[in-house]
Amino acid sequence: MLHAAFLMPLFPLAGFVVLLAFGRRIGEPFAGWIGTAAIAGSFVSACVTLAGLAGRSSAARSLTCSVSCGTAAQPHAFFTWISVGGLHVKAAILLDPLSMTMCMFVTGVSMLIHLYSVGYMKGDRDFTKFFVYLNAFVFSMLVLVLANNLLVTFVGWEGVGVCSYWLVAFWFHRDSAASAGKKAFIYNRIGDVGFLLAMFLIFSKTGTLTYVSVFAHRHLLSGGGTATAAVLLLFLAATGKSAQIPLFNWLPDAMEGPTPVSALIHAATMVTAGVYLLCRVNPLLALSPDAMWVIAAIGGATAFVAATIACAQQDIKKALAFSTVSQIGYMVLAVGTGAYVAAIFLMVCHACYKGLLFLGAGSVIHGLEDEQDMQRMGGLRRVMPWTFVTFLTAWLALAAIPPFSGFWAKGDILTNVYGKSLPLYALGLLTAFFTAYYMSRVFFLTFTGRERWRETAPDGRPPHHSPHEAPWAMRAPLVILAFFAVFAGAVNLPWVHVGTLDTWLGPVFGSRLFAAHQSAGAQVGLALGDAVVAIAAVLVAWRLWRRSATRPALEPAFLRRVWYWDNVYDAAIGRPGQALARAYAVVVDARVIDGAVNGAARLVRSTATGVRRVQTGYVRNYVLGIALGMAAILAFMLSRTWWS
């Protein structure tokens, strides 16, 4: 049954190839159905593989064993990709509970969002191309997750990056979309430098890039700060992909892409790849407590900063984007704490409820003819009952209201952070307040209060007339995801100790897992604290935003303009960089280097008084001279060959 693991990436690859070759002839909507079916195939393979893996004893699921099985009974390698000297890289699969968990939610959520897209992208000029990109994305994501070595992970890593570029810039006739796509790619590239350097460093010390061998030889990395450097370089890559400080500001711009893309790539799957990477290399993280502190601090800071920004956004998708940044900040904080299971737990729950929030937002945007400004929404609960109810569950899940999934996942993280550092715990709790507050604000502005879409906007845009509920292809994914947004927390309830995510992922993270060492009483106390904070924040938001749509005092420019982050980058790097490039091109290259060459030529010409003729004629004769001379030499030599 483990052979089905091969099929997981092959289904979307086949879908990609078929749609690329025949997509235009197949046309709408069948191209969409083919794309969806490919991912469904992938999901079924994942389920079969999961059954196979779960059927084994917990020790036989662990990382080393799955590879030794790979070499003996089941060759889990497609082919040798690169083999030069001591560097051997195979296109091979590493199947363990961690990659399996990732595959399950990646294929599951992708399948639902493909289905949703069939409805959402209806009538788009490039309907089939959308599914080409989407299938390519799922393929790359599965390569990223299933790779058995760093370099093949990097293939998927870059693959999802380029798919993200294509999909953000999908409506390329809009300049903002084109720029956002480019920005996303370049920010990720900066992170990729970290990934590349980490691989060079790890290869130079251990002579391999295969996860299992690297971990087996990890003692070679200890000492001299090597492990810290390697981990921090990988973390740089993670900050790019997972939109953390200092590389987070591409994600809000990426909302220029179609909403299903925002849900799939920029909320549920791709942006969590950085967290996955860090969890994957957890044995290396264990070598460097310093790096772990950096990771935890950056995660906590990102969670807080992004949550404050989300409180002041007017665009529903931008608010959700900053929420994503903040939530991934929590996951990174968990990784830095050593609470890997908690990070994965939040990742799975977040994929469900944040995917749902985006799909709900998409349904609203779809119903209001591409309106994204929350000032122009309000009171939609009567017009869009399905969207309203499902969005409501996702809101409560994200706000971490018990017993919705977010409460358990975030509680797990905060309990662990409490054991590591009180200041970080305080920051996390404060962020939790802001989280519940901004999400409630979004919910109230969108679904309750006055029906502002009936009015003419202050800037003169006409009212919307007939907001409508989405078609069934869009509603079905909403309902399924809502179910998981409510109940996903059940996979890892704190008082259950059999068959949970903890025990399932245990073999991957092994003894390094930082169990929460608090007493039962302390755990209950912490959980109560979380719940109280969340409920208080919801009540505050209810008082503030239930009826009014604008409160300038609570939306300062500092927050609306993202702490002026883009402006600082532009002033510090962007503009000086452009000036430098121009200076190099116009002054250094044209005047200095080329000037020296031309100057030398002029000097020669002025001294050689005999050569007064036009330069071109002169050289032309010269060339002919060489040609004739060469021909003569050639003829001479050929004659010698034949007659000697």
Place this chain on the structure above:
Amino acid sequence: MSTHAFPYLTVLILLPAGGALGVALLGARRHVARAVVEWVGIAVSLATLGLAVVVAALFATTTGGFQFVSDHRWASGLGVHWQLGVNGISLFLVLLAAILFPIALVGARTRTDAPSFVAWMLLLECACIGSFVSIDLILFFFFFELTLVPSYFIISGWGYARRAYAAVKFFVYTFLGSAFLLVGILVVAFIHKDQTGVLTFSLPALEHTHFSSAGEILLFLAFTAAFAVKAPIFPFHTWSPDAYAEAPTGGSMILSAVLAKLGTYGILQFDLRLFPQASVDLAPLMLTLAVVGIIYGAIVACAQRDLKRLVAYSSLAQMGFIALGTFAFTTQGLTGGVLLMLNHGLITAALFLLIGWIYERRQTWQVSELRGLQAPAPVLAGVFTVVMLASIGLPGLNGFVSEFLVLSGTFLTHRWWAVVATAGVVLAALYLLWAYQQVFHGKVDLANSRTRDLSWAERVVIAPLILVIVFLGVYPKPVLDRITPTVNSLVAQVDSATRTTEPPVARLGVNGTLPRRVRT
């Protein structure tokens, strides 16, 4: 050295030479239609390609030495031989030339005086292949210089506005470099004659010449002067943007993809073998020039507003990567450098071809005048995207494999050079994505909205390049298997000549990390 009964390499050189002659004679006759002449030329280049493919298929992966050797003595007094052979370093350059010439002839036809153009191109093909397979230094020099003649006439005859200036600059600059090379070759041969009493120009024989350390450095610099100009390596590059920009499309393709490789090929095949000690001693200098070229080329490319010049400067950066891998002196670095010569050739030729097609449609390379082309020409945009991503180094396409090998190999011996060079990866994305956005994205205006998409003929021409770019990204093994034996012997040669060794992980991987067992 293995030999075959059939003189493959001699035929590989003479076939295009004969073709050039035939086309020139045919073209001189009035009653022969131009198209017939062109197709004769294309047929000859395709036959050359067929033969090159046979050579690559018969190439043995078990030896690092020269294969398909043919050796005929000429003027015995002069010591010059018609000595040809290929090894893992030259094989794929021959193949590259053989692939690109037919594509350039079909894809980038000229409107004026086609017979002469085709004849010059075939002569250029003869000279390029001749340079790559000559292992007699005088014969190499002969072909190396011969490339100048057709390139000069192609630039000055079929180029664009500033073609005269560009052609002269190209010619004088590279010709000056070669003067050093000729002197260097003669000195090496005469030193060898002093030591052995035999006057020969054969590379395998000259490898065993001993030089004084100062003399070796001077000779290395003399050889490298010619090769650094040809490649070009920073700061000897200023002829290249002018030449690439002013040459006709076919000329730009061949100049940047094949001719430029003569420089890096010369360094790999001749400098490293003849002067291993000087190469290792001067490696920090060469690595620094390489890294500066990578960063500098990329930064200047960011400021270009003309597509052809942008690609020219990106080429400078890529040549820097080749030099970087070469002077890292590790198995990965050298293999990556050789592979990158092939990959860069394929990518840059495809870029110049596509840019030439854009020019055919819009009569401009100015980024400011192009906009939103993806809407009227989606296939062109898609093909351009693939080539652009290969150039950026996206894994799964060919550029990445070579770039990764070069950088990881460099990191083993010269860590900080590799770190700086890796930053060039970001810059490449910066200028190429910027250019793509300006040209293909945005709302299309009236002038650009009538841009024709690729015709079926054009798709057939570009398809082989795209297929190879994808194939070599996914499965580079057939190429790597043919390069590695030669690189291994080269590394061994350098190691034994300089009494140094590359880091054990480069050769042994994870086993190289084990503590050495002392033999008792």
